[in-house]
Amino acid sequence: MLSAESLAKIDRELAKYPADQFRSAAMSALRIALTERRDTGATPAERCLNADVIEFVANYIGIPPVAAYEVATFYNMYDMKPVGKYKITVCTNLPCALQGGVNAAQYISGKLGIALGETSADGKYTLLEGECMGACGDAPVLLLNNHKMCSFMTPEAIDKKLAELE
Amino acid sequence: MAVFVNGVIFEGVDTHAPDCWRIDAYMARGGYQALKKILEANMPQEDVIAEVKSSGLRGRGGAGFPTGLKWSFMPRSFPGDKYVVCNTDEGEPGTFKDRDILLYNPHALIEGMIIAGYAMGCKAGYNYIHGEIFEAYELFEEALDEARKAGFLGEKILGTDFSFDLFAHHGYGAYICGEETALLESLEGKKGQPRFKPPFPASFGLYGKPTTINNTESFASVPFIIRDGGQKFLEAGKPNNGGTKLFSISGHVNRPGNYEIPLGTPFATLLEMAGGMKDGKKLKAVIPGGSSAPVLPGDVMMGLTMDYDSISKAGSMLGSGAVIVMNEDVCMVKALERLAYFYHEESCGQCTPCREGTGWLYKVIHRIANGEGRPGDLELLDSVGNNMAGRTICALADAAVFPVRSFTKHFRNEFEYLIEHKKSLVDHKWC
Helix, strand or coil: CCCCCHHHHHHHHHCCCCCCCHHHHHHHHHHHHHHHHHCCCCHHHHHHHCCCHHHHHHHHCCCHHHHHHHHHHCCCCCCCCCCEEEEEEEEHHHHEEEHHHHHHHHHHHHHHHCCCCCCCCCCEEEEEEECCCHHHHHHCCECCCCCCEECCCHHHHHHHHHHCCC | CCCCCCCCCCCCCCCCEEEECCCCHHHHHCCHHHHHHHHHHHCCCCHHHHHHHHCCEEEEECCCEHHHHHHHHHCCHHHHHHHEEEEECCCCCCCCCHHHHHHHHHHHHHHHHHHHHHHHHCCCEEEEEEEHHHHHHHHHHHHHHHHCCCCCCEECCCCCCCCEEEEEEECCCHHHHHHHHHHHHHHHCCCCCCCCCHHHHCCCCCHHHCCCEEEEHHHHHHHHHHHCCCCHHHHCCCCCCCCEEEEEEEEEEECEEEEEEEECEEEHHHHHHHHEHHHCCCEEEECCCEEECCCCEEEHHCCCCCCHHHHHHHCCCCCCCEEEEEEEECCCCHHHHHHHHHHHHHHHCCCHHHHHHHHHHHHHHHHHHCCCCCHHHHHHHHHHCCCCCEEEEEEEEHHHHHHHHHHHHCCCCCCCHHHHHCCCCCCCCCC
């Protein structure tokens, strides 16, 4: 269900923890699984986690499936619902709002023709409003596909970034 | 953006140089000398702790608890494993200093954690990193590899009997994991819900073993303290407020960013360093220590110095050193509405007063902000807050209530006006 490369990455995570504490690797193992699905999935539904993937990850690291499910559902960066090829999360919390975060979210929404929380009909984009990313000095900031932080996202910077996403 | 002025962590760090974070650059700045000094002298553990105590270093994550004293709580003769854990789960709105430590000077943190491991007799440590700064997590892993290759991590460090290894662990989107016992649960691979205290982590921490958790900036200050002496660190700040501190300034200033300055620097000076108010607008309000700290009116703030005691005397807290600056165009009801939504979204759901209360606070503030407030709503907010604060396992409920109490106290007229006239007293503009 996961590539040899992803499994090797999970093995490296497992090595960080004591031999009887494999559960600690659940967070990174699920992240690795999600990243592979996002990079290889052809449709929004194939890009998120589901019960089968979670169970596979749990079995691989040797914990009960429900323990992995607990992690996947508690932390909000694990996509449990279908998600676009490009997931854009804009911080609109107070410090960012004071520096253009809300404007950036509205600008992207207008440009993509989707509301916050929606995925475009072609499955290409998902636009979300996020909470503090710990980068308020760089506001407006957005996260692209969970891991790539884009700073100082003025309308011009947003235009440029969206043009790169083909 | 990072603007560093004068302090111990970023001394000599050229943040524009792409390799400033690498081990060679760190060692050229005097890095790992503190660790070598300890190991070569076979310094007794209690002497290391005494040096940290003498520096007056107080926890930089928000609570301001003396770091050396915290280290001394770890049991000396515990027979099994002990752990040292770093809290880089930086998600308090307004705070973005630890990210810059990871991006520009990660080895200061690594060296600080190794020294902490030595002082408390730990064999392993973990750095728990906010999931949203994933690139900083990847870079930190690279820095760990560098330290391992250089012989500063692993078995028999620098040929001594001291062995210690350090690993990075990432969060994945939960503010609550910044609370130290929620962080431990998360590090154990569970949902991040805080534990009852006592027992405290020093007796029952990670995997049930004695554990000390400190903030990134606290650990990163330790190499300086050991290398140049606690006294020198203390003197860089003011009594009871030792050292320099990173302040993250955001909001309506010309140059948002991190400023490392001596504790006790006047707020007016800090504001000036940040380029002053954007567009020459009037300063209205400041949240001086992260979103959970009570807001203060601008004129009060202009009379304060940036240290634990001064801010606390004025009725707020220095917290994480996150300074959120708001100008005259901000409707304080709208500002509070956004913060209330955040706490509602991030409550972990374990304790009823917080799970339900944060929702109520948001709903009532939301309706006031949208011109649907009712007479008695301010009293209702008070009542809900009183049923939350101090009634839950962790401090998230209190953190949600502090802004509500302080916004409705200092800017009461804006709330009353909106309830009565169904429109804001201020022609609100975020920016």
